[in-house]
Amino acid sequence: MEPxxxxxxxxxxxxxxxADVDRVAEVCADPEIATWTTVPSPYSRADAEGFVTQMVADGWANDMMFTWAVRPPGEVDGPVLAMMGISRTVGAPGEDQAGEIGYWTAPDARGRGLTTAAARLAADWALDPEGLGLVRLQWQAYxxxxxxRRVAWKLGFRSEGxxxxxxxxxxxxxxxxxxxxxxxxPREPVEPWPAEAPRP
Incomplete structure (x- = not known):
């Protein structure tokens, strides 16, 4: 598939x-991203180069993993504020297929609903029969x-435990x-599974 x-x-x-390599390297050095994702740690500029020039490109070329940089509205070449990905996990062409959503957000872009808005765009495309046509989109997090978890809850994901x-x-x-x-x-919260850490 073409990007x-x-x-x-x-x-x-x-x-x-x-052009995004330096920004990706900077953001992925953030300790929170290292804690909650599978990016290499410590994260180097070479890791960012490999991600952009090989992993992202191969994912689109193989029609298996679709990765976008999240940028300000209307700015196709704007600064990277987050990263969003949809990957196929189950099924072959002609069969029912499932996939998974994943994302990270730069420290300076957190807390303003950006990731939720971007995840909604990606999830709608992934589940649209005229888009990727998945019959199930899953989210997992440590x-x-x-x-x-708050992003997934806002999008209507249903907890499976x-x-x-x-x-x-x-x-x-x-x-x-x-x-x-x-x-x-529905693409809105549908059940009261906790979206906030319990108070001590």
Whole structure:
């Protein structure tokens, strides 16, 4: 599949380019991103180059992983504020297919609803029969990643519980939350699964 742009009133999603390498390297050095994602840690500029020029390009070329840089609305080449990805996980062409959504947000772009808006654009495309046509989109995060969980909850993902020792992070299995979104599900919170860390 050829890369394309997703546009919304709050964000523009376009593929990262070599011009974004320094920004990706800067953001992925953030300790929060290292804690909650599978990016290499410590993260180097070479890691960013490999991500942009190989991993992203191969994902689109193989029709398996679709990655966008999240930028300000109307700015196809604007600064990278977050990263958004949809990957196929189950099924072959002609069969029912499932996929997974993943994202990270730069420290200077957190707390303003940007990731939720971008994830909504990506999820709508992934579940649209005229888009990727998935019949199930799943979200998973390591237990304790409340910002990621809030985004999934706002989009209408339904909790499927905690999977013990499920998510692999740099050679270590960690407990993970799992939730799913189906094409017919409303894109708004539909159940009272906690979206905030419990108070001590």
């Amino acid at each position: 394309f742009v997703l546009r919304g009133p709050e964000a523009t999603l376009s593929t990262p380019t070599p 237990v304790g990643n409340w910002p990621s 905690t999977l013990r020792q499920f998510g692999l992070q740099r050679g270590v299995l960690r407990d993970s939350w799992m939730a799913s979104l189906l094409p017919e599900d």
